[in-house]
Structures are given as structure tokens and as C-alpha cells.
Amino acid sequence: MPLTMERQVEQRFLWFFEDLLVCDQKGALLFEEPPSKDEMFRLPVAEYLGFHIYLCSLAHLPEGVDEQSLTPLRSLLVEADSERFNLLSRAAQLHTWHRNHQYCSRCGSDRVEHGYDLAAHCQACDYRQYPRISPCIIVLVTKGERCLLAHASHFPEGRYSTLAGFIEAGESAEEAVRREVMEEVGIEIKNIRYWRSQSWPFPHSLMLGYFAEYKSGVLKPDGKEILAADWWSPDQLPDLPPSFAISRQLIDHFVGQSLGQVG
Numbered sequence: 737m738p739l740t741m742e743r744q745v746e747q748r749f750l751w752f753f754e755d756l757l758v759c760d761q762k763g764a765l766l767f768e769e770p771p772s773k774d775e776m777f778r779l780p781v782a783e784y785l786g787f788h789i790y791l792c793s794l795a796h797l798p799e800g801v802d803e804q805s806l807t808p809l810r811s812l813l814v815e816a817d818s819e820r821f822n823l824l825s826r827a828a829q830l831h832t833w834h835r836n837h838q839y840c841s842r843c844g845s846d847r848v849e850h851g852y853d854l855a856a857h858c859q860a861c862d863y864r865q866y867p868r869i870s871p872c873i874i875v876l877v878t879k880g881e882r883c884l885l886a887h888a889s890h891f892p893e894g895r896y897s898t899l900a901g902f903i904e905a906g907e908s909a910e911e912a913v914r915r916e917v918m919e920e921v922g923i924e925i926k927n928i929r930y931w932r933s934q935s936w937p938f939p940h941s942l943m944l945g946y947f948a949e950y951k952s953g954v955l956k957p958d959g960k961e962i963l964a965a966d967w968w969s970p971d972q973l974p975d976l977p978p979s980f981a982i983s984r985q986l987i988d989h990f991v992g993q994s995l996g997q998v999g
């Protein structure tokens with residue numbers, strides 16, 4: 737086969753409009769072509785299903801695309817397997833980063849260009865910016881056969897989940913676990929064990945998942961972030977987050993262990 741006939745790895749394109757993804761008329765996300773105009777920027781994302789995937793950020797909705805074709809990331813993740821979750825999560829985070837950092841954050845220059853390693857490099861002051869990742873802890877606290885689930889102020893009615901919060905500057909992840917639990921529900925915990933992590937694209941978190949056990953104190957929701965909290969038995973759980981979220985996976989793991997299905 738002559739060199740010119742060698743098969744190129746094909747490209748596919750995710751179209752973002754603001755914080756939404758564009759689907760085609762069949763509901764598919766991967767376009768064979770980039771948008772013909774109104775493209776603000778394009779970034780490489782990952783290899784996926786044998787394609788080079790790029791994200792394209794649109795300044796306006798292209799002709800022929802209506803608002804019904806715009807889909808929130810969260811609803812796309814509900815049905816996604818782990819490979820698709822990773823692709824969409826990475827694409828969304830890179831898109832958010834680039835959208836929110838179009839100028840150098842040190843000197844305000846608009847001469848921000850991208851290097852080979854997905855950093856933005858300011859040629860005016862030599863400052864280099866990387867995609868923002870915000871580490872968070874998320875913890876399922878247990879007390880005997882029950883687990884602590886809380887209703888946060890931004891949750892849908894009736895929804896309960898694990899406790900979570902951002903790690904502060906200068907703080908270890910374990911210190912953040914202790915502090916967040918104390919701040920949000922007023923109890924002390926012990927036996928903090930790291931479990932696993934998850935990249936979480938709302939908007940750019942890295943969730944570090946922990947289990948911990950109740951030590952002392954009485955549950956007292958802070959009334960701001962947490963409106964209600966209680967101890968729940970595995971066989972009588974409230975409305976929970978979707979299964980793609982590590983919060984749900986922590987709960988499912990605990991329930992599985994309680995019922996003798998895991999470990």
C-alpha cells in the first residue's frame with residue numbers, strides 16, 4: 737500500500753455551546769466534522785473508540801441546530817459507561833477551563849497560547865496555566881449498621897447523600913474529612929479510610945472518597961449547606977444520587993458489605 741493510502745486515524749468532534757453539548761438529529765454526540773463557523777476554540781481531548789476526539793466551543797448555535805439539541809452533561813452521564821464518562825468528563829473540564837481563562841490571570845494579556853501539554857502559556861509574562869482541578873473529599877460515615885446521609889440545600893427534594901467539601905489550602909485530605917464532617921453535622925469521626933477517587937466535572941473537582949466511623953457528638957446540621965442529616969439502615973434508604981456518582985458508589989459499597997455481597 738502506498739504511503740498516501742495509509743489510513744489516517746479519524747477525528748470526531750464534540751460541540752459545546754456554553755455549558756451544554758450539541759447532539760445531532762439522532763441524538764449522537766460525536767460529529768464527523770467541526771462546526772463550519774462560529775468556533776471559538778478547539779482542543780484535543782482523548783482517544784475514544786479508535787478516534788481522535790476534539791472539543792469545539794461554539795460562539796453561537798449553528799444554523800439548523802435548535803435548542804432541543806442542547807443537552808446538559810449530567811443527563812449524558814446517566815447512561816454512560818466508564819470510558820464514555822471519562823471522555824465527557826475530561827472534555828467538559830477542558831472546555832470550562834479554556835472558557836474561563838481566555839486571558840492570562842497574572843497580567844491580563846490576551847496573548848495566551850497553548851503548549852504541547854495542554855497548558856496555557858502567556859508570552860507576555862511567561863506565566864503558565866494548567867487546567868484547574870479542585871480536590872474535594874467525600875465521605876460515608878457509618879455507625880454500626882447504619883450510615884450517615886444528609887440533605888444538602890441544593891439537592892432535589894427528598895434526596896440524601898454523603899458529606900463532601902473542598903480541601904482548603906494547606907490542609908491534608910484527612911484533615912478536610914474531619915473538618916467537613918464537624919462543620920456540616922457537628923460530630924467527631926474516627927478510622928478514616930481512603931477508598932477511591934473520581935474525576936467530577938461539575939465543574940472541575942477531583943473527588944477523594946473515604947469511609948469513616950462515628951466517634952462522638954450529636955447530629956446537628958449546619959442549616960446552611962446541610963438542612964437535614966440522619967442515620968439510615970441499608971434496607972431503608974432515601975432517594976439517592978445517580979449510580980455514576982462516587983457518592984452513590986460509596987453508599988452501594990457499604991450496602992453491599994452490610995448485606996454480605998462485597999468483600
Ligand SMILES: [Zn+2]
Binds near residue numbers: 840843
Ligand atoms: Zn501574562
